[in-house]
Amino acid sequence: MDATAAGGAEGTAQEIRLDGVSKTYADGTVGVERLDLTFAAGELSVLVGPSGCGKTTTMKMINRVIEPSTGRILLGGEDVTRVDADRLRRRIGYVIQNVGLFPHQTVRVNVATVPRLLGWDRRRTRARVDELLATVGLDPAVHGDRYPSQLSGGQRQRAGVARALAADPAVLLMDEPFSAVDPVVRERLQGEFLRLQETVRKTIVFVTHDIEEAVRLGDRIAVMSSGGRVEQFAPPAELLGRPANGFVADFVGADRGLKRLAVTGISVDDLERPPVVHAADGLADARASLQAAGARWAVVLDDDGRLHGWLSGERAAGPGTVGSASHRMDAWVPVEASLKTAFSTMLQHEAGWVAVLDGEVFLGVLTPESLHRALRRSVDGTVPETAGAAVPAR
Ligand SMILES: Nc1ncnc2c1ncn2[C@@H]1O[C@H](COP(=O)(O)OP(=O)(O)OP(=O)(O)O)[C@@H](O)[C@H]1O
Numbered sequence: 205m206d207a208t209a210a211g212g213a214e215g216t217a218q219e220i221r222l223d224g225v226s227k228t229y230a231d232g233t234v235g236v237e238r239l240d241l242t243f244a245a246g247e248l249s250v251l252v253g254p255s256g257c258g259k260t261t262t263m264k265m266i267n268r269v270i271e272p273s274t275g276r277i278l279l280g281g282e283d284v285t286r287v288d289a290d291r292l293r294r295r296i297g298y299v300i301q302n303v304g305l306f307p308h309q310t311v312r313v314n315v316a317t318v319p320r321l322l323g324w325d326r327r328r329t330r331a332r333v334d335e336l337l338a339t340v341g342l343d344p345a346v347h348g349d350r351y352p353s354q355l356s357g358g359q360r361q362r363a364g365v366a367r368a369l370a371a372d373p374a375v376l377l378m379d380e381p382f383s384a385v386d387p388v389v390r391e392r393l394q395g396e397f398l399r400l401q402e403t404v405r406k407t408i409v410f411v412t413h414d415i416e417e418a419v420r421l422g423d424r425i426a427v428m429s430s431g432g433r434v435e436q437f438a439p440p441a442e443l444l445g446r447p448a449n450g451f452v453a454d455f456v457g458a459d460r461g462l463k464r465l466a467v468t469g470i471s472v473d474d475l476e477r478p479p480v481v482h483a484a485d486g487l488a489d490a491r492a493s494l495q496a497a498g499a500r501w502a503v504v505l506d507d508d509g510r511l512h513g514w515l516s517g518e519r520a521a522g523p524g525t526v527g528s529a530s531h532r533m534d535a536w537v538p539v540e541a542s543l544k545t546a547f548s549t550m551l552q553h554e555a556g557w558v559a560v561l562d563g564e565v566f567l568g569v570l571t572p573e574s575l576h577r578a579l580r581r582s583v584d585g586t587v588p589e590t591a592g593a594a595v596p597a598r
C-alpha cells in the first residue's frame with residue numbers, strides 16, 4: 205500500500221501516529237499516560253480494554269475533541285497537534301457511541317453535514333449522499349427523508365457510518381459503533397462493515413470492549429489497561445496465540461484457542477496431498493495407485509483438475525471407471541476460508557478431511573492433524589504466503 209505518503213490527497217488513507225501522548229484531566233485523573241502507537245494507513249486498528257481504561261480519551265485526542273496534555277499526533281507524517289482543530293476534524297470521520305445523528309434533521313441532511321461545512325454545491329452533495337446511503341444498505345428513496353427516530357437501530361447505525369464517510373475522510377474513528385444494537389444485527393453490521401472497508405480501505409481506529417468484535421474486525425488490536433497503558437498491540441492471531449502477559453490472556457479469554465481458528469487462514473503448505481486419481485481412469489489403475497501410496501482412499505479429479513469426489517479402497521475394484529465408483533464430495537472449502545470454516549465443514553459433513561479448492565482447482569486436503577499443525581504454525585509466525593504455491597501434479 206502506497207497511501208502513507210505525507211500530506212496525501214483528500215480521501216487517501218493516512219497513517220496515524222501517537223508519539224508520547226498523555227492526557228491528564230483538570231481534576232488530576234490520568235486518562236492516558238505516554239502512549240506510543242502507530243495505526244497503519246488503510247488498516248483497521250481496534251482499541252479494546254475494560255471500562256475507564258482510556259479508549260475514548262485516546263480516540264478523541266486523534267481528532268482533538270480532547271486536547272492532549274503532552275506529546276504529538278501525526279497524521280500522514282504531518283504534526284497535527286497544533287493545526288486548526290475544525291479543519292482537522294473535516295479530514296476525520298467520526299462515529300460516536302449511540303450514533304449521535306442529529307434528531308431534528310433527516311437522514312440526508314445528517315449525512316450531508318461535512319460536505320456542507322466544506323461548501324460542496326447541492327448537486328455534488330446530493331449525489332454523494334445518495335451514493336453513500338446505497339453503499340451502507342439504505343435506500344435513498346425510502347430512508348433518505350426520514351428522521352433518525354423513524355429508523356431501526358441498525359439503520360441508524362448505517363446512517364451514522366454514511367455520515368462519517370461523506371467527505372471521503374483520510375481517517376475514520378469509531379467509538380463502540382455497534383454496541384447499541386442486538387447481537388444478530390451487530391453481526392450483520394460487522395459483516396457489511398468489513399465488506400465496506402475492503403472497498404474504501406480507510407485508516408480506522410475502532411473502539412470496543414467486545415473481544416469477539418475486535419478479533420473479527422481488527423487487522424491489529426491494542427489491548428489497553430487502566431491509565432491508557434497498551435499491554436499488547438498485535439494482529440488477532442498473534443494476540444490469541446501469544447498473549448504478552450496475564451492481563452492480555454485473561455482479557456482474550458480461556459477459549460482463545462477456538463477464537464484463533466477463526467482468524468487463521470489456510471496455508472497451502474499445511475495441506476496434505478492424498479493420492480489423486482481421475483474420473484476417466486480405469487478402476488484397476490486406481491487400485492494400483494492406492495496400493496503404491498499405501499492409502500485407503502484417493503481424491504478424484506476431472507480432467508481439468510476440478511474436484512469430482514473421492515474413491516474408497518473398497519470400491520476400487522472390478523471393471524469400470526473411477527467416475528462410476530466414486531463418492532460425492534461435499535466437504536470442501538475455498539482456500540480463502542479460515543481454519544474455523546474448514547473445521548466446521550468437516551464436522552458438518554462428518555468427514556475426516558476437507559478438500560481445499562482455489563476456485564474450482566483442487567489444492568489438497570486438511571485433516572484434524574494438519575489443522576492442528578496449521579494452528580500451531582500460525583503462532584510461530586512462519587506461515588508462508590499462499591500465493592504462487594504449485595497445484596499438485598496430476
Ligand atoms: N472530563 C473528564 N474529567 C475527568 N476524568 C475523566 C474525564 N473524561 C474521562 N475521564 C476519566 O478518564 C478515564 C478514561 O476514560 P475514557 O472515557 O477514555 O474510558 P473508556 O476506556 O472509553 O471507558 P468505557 O469503556 O467505559 O467507554 C476514566 O477514568 C474516566 O473516568
Ligand SMILES: [Mg+2]
Pocket residue numbers: 259260261
Ligand atoms: Mg469510552
